[in-house]
Structure formats: C-alpha cells, structure tokens
Amino acid sequence: MGSEVPSLSSVCAILNQEETRKKAMGVECKTISTNFESNALMVDRKKDINKQPKVNKMANNVTSDIDSVPLDTPISVGQLAKLLQQLNQRDLDHMIVPIVLNEPGWLSLPDEGNQFNHHNEQEANGSLSNKKKVTVVFVLGGPGSGKGTQCANVVQHFGFTHLSAGDLLRAEIKSGSENGTMIQNMIKEGKIVPSEVTVKLLQRAMQESDNDKFLIDGFPRNEENRAAFEKVTEIEPEFVLFFECSEEEMERRLLNRNQGREDDNIDTIRKRFKVFLESSLPVVEYYGAKGRVRKIDAGKPIEEVFETVKAIFTPISEKVKCYLRISLFVISIVDTHRHTIVKGGTVFGCVDAATAPAMANRISIKMCRMLQNLQVATTEAAGHNLG
Numbered sequence: 189m190g191s192e193v194p195s196l197s198s199v200c201a202i203l204n205q206e207e208t209r210k211k212a213m214g215v216e217c218k219t220i221s222t223n224f225e226s227n228a229l230m231v232d233r234k235k236d237i238n239k240q241p242k243v244n245k246m247a248n249n250v251t252s253d254i255d256s257v258p259l260d261t262p263i264s265v266g267q268l269a270k271l272l273q274q275l276n277q278r279d280l281d282h283m284i285v286p287i288v289l290n291e292p293g294w295l296s297l298p299d300e301g302n303q304f305n306h307h308n309e310q311e312a313n314g315s316l317s318n319k320k321k322v323t324v325v326f327v328l329g330g331p332g333s334g335k336g337t338q339c340a341n342v343v344q345h346f347g348f349t350h351l352s353a354g355d356l357l358r359a360e361i362k363s364g365s366e367n368g369t370m371i372q373n374m375i376k377e378g379k380i381v382p383s384e385v386t387v388k389l390l391q392r393a394m395q396e397s398d399n400d401k402f403l404i405d406g407f408p409r410n411e412e413n414r415a416a417f418e419k420v421t422e423i424e425p426e427f428v429l430f431f432e433c434s435e436e437e438m439e440r441r442l443l444n445r446n447q448g449r450e451d452d453n454i455d456t457i458r459k460r461f462k463v464f465l466e467s468s469l470p471v472v473e474y475y476g477a478k479g480r481v482r483k484i485d486a487g488k489p490i491e492e493v494f495e496t497v498k499a500i501f502t503p504i505s506e507k508v509k510c511y512l513r514i515s516l517f518v519i520s521i522v523d524t525h526r527h528t529i530v531k532g533g534t535v536f537g538c539v540d541a542a543t544a545p546a547m548a549n550r551i552s553i554k555m556c557r558m559l560q561n562l563q564v565a566t567t568e569a570a571g572h573n574l575g
C-alpha cells in the first residue's frame with residue numbers, strides 16, 4: 189500500500205471535518221490536535237468534551253512512556269500493536285485512536301494483562317523462552333519446488349512471517365560469523381548444516397519478531413533438525429506444508445533461478461536432491477504419520493499452486509484470528525475513502541475479502557468493511573463472545 193495511505197495527521201483532519209462520521213459514531217468527537225511531531229492523536233468519545241483529563245494527559249505527554257508515532261508516517265501493524273499495548277496499561281477506555289494501517293497484517297498483543305486474549309487455551313501450539321506463544325508451519329519440499337515463492341504469497345495474504353532456514357544460513361555466512369566458512373562449505377556440497385546452528389538462528393529470528401505466526405521454510409531438513417528444534421523451542425508445528433514436484437521440473441527451475449546462488453549448479457543440485465530423498469523425506473513421513481502433512485501438487489503454475497495453498501491456510505487463519513482480539517480499546521480506524529470502518533471494541537486482522545463477511549457473521553459484527561489490503565472486522569463492544 190505504501191504511499192497511497194494517508195498520513196495519520198490527514199486522517200485526523202478528516203476525522204474533524206466529517207459530519208457523517210459523527211453520525212456513524214453516535215458520539216461527540218473532537219480531534220485533539222497538537223504540534224508535537226509525535227503520537228497517534230487521541231479523540232475523546234465522551235459527550236462532555238470538557239471532561240477530557242485523559243486526552244490532555246495523553247496530548248501533553250508525548251515523551252512519556254507511550255511510544256510516539258510520527259504524525260506523518262502511516263503506522264505499521266507492529267507499531268499499532270505495541271502502541272495499543274501501552275495504552276492498555278493506562279486506562280484509556282474512553283479514547284478513540286484514529287489509526288491508519290498501512291500494511292496487511294495482524295494485530296496481536298502479549299497475554300499479560302489482556303483478559304480477552306485467549307492464547308493460553310490449548311490450541312496455542314508452542315512457546316519460546318520469552319513466553320511468546322507462536323504458531324509454526326513448516327514448509328518442506330525438494331530444492332526448487334517453489335517453497336520460497338509460495339511463502340511470499342502466504343505472508344501477503346495471511347500475515348505470517350517467513351523464515352527461510354537457507355536464507356538465515358546465507359545471512360550468517362555474509363555476517364562473517366565464526367561458523368560462516370563451515371556453513372558455506374556445507375551448502376556448496378549440498379549438505380545439511382548442524383542443527384545447533386540452524387535452530388539457534390531460527391529461534392533468534394522468532395524471538396526478535398513482533399509476529400507470532402511463522403512459516404519455517406526448508407526446515408526441518410532431517411531428523412536431527414526436527415528433534416533439535418522440538419527440544420530447544422518446545423514447538424510443534426501446526427502442520428507441514430509439503431510441496432511435491434518432479435526432479436525434472438525442480439532442476440529446470442533451479443537452473444533458471446538466477447539468484448547467483450553458489451549451490452544452483454547441476455552438480456550441487458543433484459547432491460541436494462539425494463539429501464532431500466534420504467534425509468528430508470523421512471521427516472515428512474514422520475509428520476505424515478501424525479496426520480500433520482498438507483501435500484501440495486507443486487508442479488503446476490505458481491497461481492494454481494497458491495490456490496491450493498490458500499485453501500489450506502484459510503481455516504487455520506480463522507482459528508488463529510480468535511486469539512488476536514484486542515478488546516480493551518475504543519478504536520477508530522479510518523479508511524482511505526474517509527469512512528470510519530471500525531468503532532469500538534475488538535479488532536481483528538482478517539484473511540481476505542472473502543473471509544471478512546464470514547467472520548462478521550460468526551461473531552455478530554456490527555461493522556465490517558475493508559481497508560484496502562488489510563481487512564478489519566470488529567464487534568461493536570468489547571467482551572463479545574466468539575462462539
């Protein structure tokens with residue numbers, strides 16, 4: 189979306205002007221404008237706008253413990269989640285926060301202090317040492333089967349963070365780390381790098397991420413990878429997405445990949461195929477026996493493959509979504525057509541245009557509209573049960 193998204197300040201100006209918005213909100217609103225170069229503006233939704241201690245406190249306290257959000261920079265989903273969390277700690281339940289979301293994504297808050305966040309229920313499938321609950325999908329398939337290509341699509345549509353084990357290892361080589369030469373030699377030979385190294389890189393990447401949904405691409409590549417990951421992170425994958433493709437097709441794709449990769453030459457490719465058959469397929473079988481493998485015919489064109497992938501992710505996203513409620517705030521989200529699309533209560537990131545109405549039915553949503561790439565659905569008030 190990038191530059192098409194209006195800045196927070198312009199949204200705030202729009203909020204001030206729009207009579208129609210007032211009607212929709214059914215309350216008196218006033219944008220508290222400031223000259224500070226910071227902060228998502230707060231609007232008091234109380235009829236008596238003279239009673240605005242919290243607003244003033246907020247407006248005057250731009251350098252306080254609440255993160256500032258530059259007025260002319262559209263706010264990212266990650267920033268929003270953080271801001272909301274900070275607001276949560278400050279009893280700001282009469283506030284409306286005009287916010288523009290400039291990237292598709294999900295909103296999530298840590299468990300602490302959020303009575304509406306149900307992460308502790310049994311469906312959460314793992315944790316990291318910092319207690320963050322995460323959802324992990326392993327993406328496996330032969331070299332060149334299209335894992336990275338489809339992961340990029342899933343990131344865009346379903347708000348996952350893509351962690352490619354191969355990319356992390358290549359970044360480690362570039363960083364000049366002490367393991368760099370060893371990793372480089374192993375990749376050149378099509379061999380699998382010791383799990384200790386790869387698991388550490390994956391774990392660090394997950395801990396540093398604001399997200400709690402990860403596609404782990406090209407991992408676990410052997411039994412040792414699998415066992416080490418499980419032991420260190422205590423995470424079980426939600427499922428394993430397995431891309432099935434003929435060697436002929438994979439070889440053709442790799443030789444045309446043109447990413448300047450040292451291992452995309454015919455000798456190394458053959459070695460990688462062998463390692464895949466001998467070491468990686470058994471991991472797929474392991475998860476297959478647990479009923480956790482979702483097999484994809486990856487020999488088709490990219491768009492067709494994604495249709496299948498999409499069908500797999502849609503139901504799981506529904507489930508995950510229910511854990512991402514943010515219910516303690518009165519929030520206004522304004523779309524680029526100046527419509528207030530969310531007021532009050534719970535905000536969800538939705539999967540796509542098709543999913544939003546279904547979601548709306550399910551939780552009796554009062555308003556449910558789209559904000560370009562980001563679809564947002566909301567219940568009118570906090571505390572609605574998801575049913």
Ligand SMILES: Nc1ncnc2c1ncn2[C@@H]1O[C@H](COP(=O)(O)OP(=O)(O)O)[C@@H](O)[C@H]1O
Pocket residue numbers: 329330331332333334335336337338441442444445446486487488489490491493
């Ligand atoms: N379904 C597909 N049909 C044709 N080419 C594809 C398809 N999926 C990916 N590619 C191309 O094949 C190459 C390998 O894809 P990539 O996603 O990097 O595979 P992997 O991550 O599994 O090694 C890339 O150049 C990509 O553009």
Ligand SMILES: Nc1ccn([C@H]2C[C@H](O)[C@@H](COP(=O)(O)OP(=O)(O)O)O2)c(=O)n1
Pocket residue numbers: 330331332335352353354355357374375378379380381382386405406407408409413451460
């Ligand atoms: N879990 C992993 C993943 C990748 N590697 C190494 C060995 C692999 O041949 C290379 C490249 O992996 P990557 O997933 O980026 O690429 P391909 O799926 O083989 O095309 O990285 C590893 O050692 N362990």
